Amino acid sequence: MLYIVGIGPGSRDIMTQEAIRAIKQSEVIVGYKTYLKVIEDMLQGKETVSNGMRGEVERCQKAIKIAKKGKTVAMISSGDAGIYGMAGLILELVDKEDAEIEIKVIPGVTASIAAAAKLGAPLMNDFCHISLSDHMTPWKVIKSRIDAAAKADFVICLYNPRSSERPELLKEAMDIITKYKSDETVVGIGKDVARVNETEKVTTIKELNYEEINMTTIVLVGNKHTYIANDRMITPRGYEI
Incomplete structure (x- = not known):
């Protein structure tokens, strides 16, 4: 059995019961080393396999190889395993190898x-997720998606918004968004959500x-109806009140 587990953003309080059970039932836990630290208290007596950033393919191949030997394996992702996580890659690799192993995807709470x-x-009305990481998707493609989402006035959840390698991309994204949205549009910032140094901020x-x-950090850009009340960000659903 190979579980693909979303462990949520960090806090055990918002990890699903199904995710906790899958980890407890697994003999081997595979994941990015930073994510293993988040659940290190659950790893006693278990074999662990980890590596660093950009080692996703190797990591998933190892998880599949171990599961093919008959062991119960949990491949963990932060947030939800099917949202910028390992679920897709595992399924692609299993399909390519024609591996005969049982797989179960365990959902988790994603950052947005x-x-x-x-x-x-x-997020009370239509919204979308866009990652600003151009490691997997060309920046030209990302820009076209931002443009389309802003033009349609979706609430936009921006993942991987700003790194030391590409600090300018978030500003470029906002420049595209303000072609269609006012610069007074409400923006929510969630940094290290459900972790020790968690901070939130509502701004424009x-x-x-x-x-x-x-x-x-996760950046939530509102639609034209999103407003601030009592320091909270609200996007009306459209109810008559």
Whole structure:
């Protein structure tokens, strides 16, 4: 059995019961070393396999190889395993290898949902997820998706918004967004959500401090109806009240 487990953004309080059971039932836990540290108290007596950033293919291949030997394996991802996680890669590799192993994807709380709960109710109407990481997707393609989402006035959840390698991409994204949205559009910032140094902030595109944002931040850009009330971000669903 190979479980592909979303462990949520960090806090055990918002890890699903199914994820906890899958980890407990697994003999081997495979994951990015930083994510293994998040659940290190659950790893006693278990074999662990880890590596660093950009080692995803090797990591998934190892998980499949171990599962093919008959062991119960949990491949962990932060957030939800099917949202920028390892679920897709595992399934692609298993299909390519024609491996005969049982697989179960265990959902988890993704960063946008965890941040939204802290910020108020920003995702009450149509929204989309866009990663600003251009390691897997060309920046030209990412820009076209940002343009389309902003033009359609979706609430936009920006993952991987700003790194030391590419600090300018978030500003470029906001420049595209403000072709269609006012610079007074409400923006929610969730940094290290459900972790020790968690911070939240509600601001606007115009007042956005890019230096506060890094790769552990989720940026939620509202639609034209999103507003601030009692320091909370609200996107109306459309009810008559």
